[in-house]
Amino acid sequence: MEIVSSIASKVFELLVDPIRNPVEEVEADVPRWFTKVNNVTEDATKILLQHEDKAKRSCFMGLCPNLIRRHQISRKASQALPIVVEAREEGNFEKVSYRITPQGIGAVKGFEAFESRTSAVEQIMNALKDADVNLIGVYGMGGVGKTTLVKQIAAQVREYGIFKLVVIATVTHSPELKKVQQEIADWLDYKFDVESVEVRAARLSERIKREEKILIILDDIWAAIKLEEVGIPYGLDHKGSKILMTSRNQSVLLEMEVQRDVLLEVLQHQEAWNLFEKIVEILKIPTYDL
Template sequence: MYLYNHRNNLDNLEEEVRKLKGANKEVQDKVVAAEKNVETIKQNVMQWQKEANSIINEAEQLIAEKANDRCFKGFCPNLITRYKHGKKAFEIKEGKISPLLQRRNEFDVVSDPTRLEDMWLKPDKNYGLFTSRDSTFKNILKALNDANVNVGVCGMGGIGKTTLVKEIGRQAKTDKIFDVVIFVEVNKTPDIEMIQQEIARNLGVKFEEETQRASKLCERLKKKEEKILIILDNLWDDFDLKSVGIPDEVDDRGCKLLLTARERPLLEKMGCGPFPIDSLSDDESWRLFKKTAGDHVMDFSISFYIII
């Protein structure tokens, strides 16, 4: 059979190789688009492509050899070679290419979303200038390790509360004090839906019903499988945690809170132990100014103009 049908088997193999190449290109186009969108390619897709490329190379090598199936300087057909070629062509087509083409239907989706690190988790190159904050930094980290304590940072506007709590969040994540660290800026007029969406995004929660956002977040935050730190930055007024979906009883929470506000009484009212921070020292302020302004700050004419 393989000898008699060897030419048909090779022709059929060529046709299946064309189909496999087309399917492989479709998958690769999706892979390229997914990679440009910073998505993670599924393992089974990469394995399929690897197998497809290998089989295409194997089949094309066999097809290229079909011209060498004659002997005696091309006057007589080499029956042994034709038999081997016909058999191998049939085996590659039926045993390798056909199963791959059937599996191609599984790859409508070739990737998964990549969990990207939030930009605020990137180290702040200027924080090392603030040596006067070291003791406060360490004390807040220590307080966050206490299961029954939520923490607040207070101080005048622009003093560096946000910079401090971001650095604490980064360190808490690095030291694995918490599995998940979430940073949300609240501001003077809180956007409850935005706050809920940001917390949900970090926790992998999806809202099927908009009216159930708070309830769903509340149930998720009561779970104790993960250690979660929620940083709510820049509170201006008494903030209803339940309206967001954050349980208001310490024993019910599967998360810790780190809040910032200008006024100490607000933090105390919300059940957070306040840590006040003061202005930077003169030396720290000058180092930060030089770091921000660059080398030109030491130019006498520019420095004189700034002072004036």
């Protein structure tokens, strides 16, 4: 009965811990294990109770309990014991729940589906769906909307289920690898306990590899950086990882060996004018004939 009781205690732990922390979700294997434990515990308890009940019967007028019946119960108990032990061992999960990853990328405010933008979105989405492409770049002069575009892409791939997780990190013109690593780690709810950039890169890489399908967006890259120094696996190192990068300069992206690069041009004259009129209407600013 001691083993059965310890399993019951483990079940209580698995059920209560996620309730105490509402931002955590139970690992997928735990409910399956819980169902198995329910069945195993019920069967084992019946056998053990039968055994105890028979053992309590004393001899009366020289007649002792049916020894054959006791032997059968003991044999059933012996057969059930390895199953109970196995179920107990399977319950030694490394973790029983995980923190729900922040999903802060929703519909992007300010994104307009202009023809020039629709074309760029289609090119990027096609590249993301291509199994042979894992490094994609978007380039264009400052202010054309590269950041807004990739955020819209992030929202779409999550909505369509192309990627289970999307993370975004801003690189800037003077990149600090630790800062980039931290941004990615925050999305993954991963905590560093070391300061060494190299060690952090190795650990971040291992953490990313645990994600089956992940899109990593590196925004505003001014000079080429080495992804392995940040801790971003891709290609043969992790086929479920794809990297989408933005830069003002195509040469930077080519130096980082992107397999597809998409030019985001300035809005066409009519698109720009339509956007201007929409903004004016939103702000309710009176317009005058020119």
